[in-house]
Amino acid sequence: MKKIFITMAIFLSLTVRAQDEGKSDFLLNADFVSSYVWRGAYFSGTSIQPEMALSVGNFRIGAWGSVDIGGWDYKEVDLFASYSFGNFTAGLFNYWAAGEDAFNYFDYSESTRHLLELNLLLNFGNSPFSLGWNTIIAGDDKYFNDKFEEKRAFSTYIEASYAFSVKDVNLDFAVGASPWKSSVMYNSFWEGGRTDGFAVVNLSLKASKEVKITDKYSLGLFGQLAFNPAKEDAFLVFGIKF
Numbered sequence: 001m002k003k004i005f006i007t008m009a010i011f012l013s014l015t016v017r018a019q020d021e022g023k024s025d026f027l028l029n030a031d032f033v034s035s036y037v038w039r040g041a042y043f044s045g046t047s048i049q050p051e052m053a054l055s056v057g058n059f060r061i062g063a064w065g066s067v068d069i070g071g072w073d074y075k076e077v078d079l080f081a082s083y084s085f086g087n088f089t090a091g092l093f094n095y096w097a098a099g100e101d102a103f104n105y106f107d108y109s110e111s112t113r114h115l116l117e118l119n120l121l122l123n124f125g126n127s128p129f130s131l132g133w134n135t136i137i138a139g140d141d142k143y144f145n146d147k148f149e150e151k152r153a154f155s156t157y158i159e160a161s162y163a164f165s166v167k168d169v170n171l172d173f174a175v176g177a178s179p180w181k182s183s184v185m186y187n188s189f190w191e192g193g194r195t196d197g198f199a200v201v202n203l204s205l206k207a208s209k210e211v212k213i214t215d216k217y218s219l220g221l222f223g224q225l226a227f228n229p230a231k232e233d234a235f236l237v238f239g240i241k242f
Contacts, residue, residue, distance in 0.1 A: 023057070030049060030242045031241050032046075034238045035235065037237050040203075041201070041228065047068050060082045060091075061082075065078065074100075075097070080093045090118075090121075092116065112139055114139045114140065115138075115140060115141055116138040130163070131159070155178070155182035173204070180198065204224055205225050206223070
């Protein structure tokens with residue numbers, strides 16, 4: 001859908017003009033995960049998930065992806081942009097996921113597989129609490145009502161998290177919910193991801209630590225225990241950040 005491309009272009013132009021001159025930084029890393037679990041939903045098996053991002057002042061733009069190496073025909077290529085001011089961050093995320101032989105990344109028609117999500121994140125100063133609100137505003141995010149009329153779902157995921165540490169291990173506890181009816185394509189790319197109303201879809205505890213390899217390089221290890229009460233599902237994920 002052209003609306004996705006136009007919205008991202010407008011956002012980029014406004015944030016570039018608004019951001020003050022500042023120090024720039026370029027990030028390049030990758031995660032290896034035993035399974036791809038996101039917001040209480042299972043997407044694929046063992047995966048490599050690279051990320052690259054450019055930060056200039058309070059503005060950040062980049063790309064994130066996931067490719068399954070455990071036998072599933074799954075790949076994901078996402079683009080994102082965000083701007084932070086004070087304790088508040090606003091961003092746009094363009095999701096796209098399909099099979100390896102999809103070859104339709106530039107399809108912005110009504111049948112597009114793209115999803116454009118508006119992200120809002122509030123950090124409470126020095127408090128360990130944070131609150132996020134994420135809503136799909138364009139793309140393949142629709143459902144049929146009782147009259148078999150196609151409606152836009154505006155699928156939404158809200159999450160409250162609390163960060164703390166035990167010795168040298170960083171911990172993050174999160175509670176996530178879908179406040180209203182969501183489409184199949186949002187909470188999972190499979191049928192099991194749909195919610196018909198308010199539902200708690202994610203209760204998770206993530207633990208991470210840095211393992212020093214050399215004086216200039218450390219390897220990140222992390223694990224996550226997650227439950228999806230709405231689907232009565234559970235996950236235990238191990239990962240390495242390179």
